[in-house]
Amino acid sequence: MNATPHIIPSALLLLLAFLIGCVIGYLLRRLLAPHRPASVTEAPMAAEQAAEPEEDVRDDLKKIKGIGPKMEALLHENGIYRFSQIAEWDAETVAEMNDRLSFGNRIGREEWVAQAEELNKTPRP
Known part of the structure; x- marks a missing residue:
């Protein structure tokens, strides 16, 4: 057979x-x-995302150590375009962004908020 x-x-x-x-x-x-129901902080981010700023209004988020092109694109998808937005994050917002973007504790570990505060202080061209 x-x-x-x-x-x-x-x-x-x-x-x-x-x-x-x-x-x-x-x-x-x-x-x-x-x-997942929309949380309190998602609504403002969704509103910011709806009114997407022009290219010259965006900061180069890749200047923050730990943010590369893919991470920057993810942040843009979530309405984050400026250093000032990241500099305003509190612990709750950091935890939510970590969860939403599957970062682990990357934002806190790499101190994005402190870096964004410093970069926000530098004059823009």
């Missing part, structure tokens, strides 16, 4: 089972994922 003729149908069935599992997993995640 040669088992080789059954390889292609078996592989196709495995592929089909995998795809069905992916679809079911995606749907379950969408249905069962906890819905």
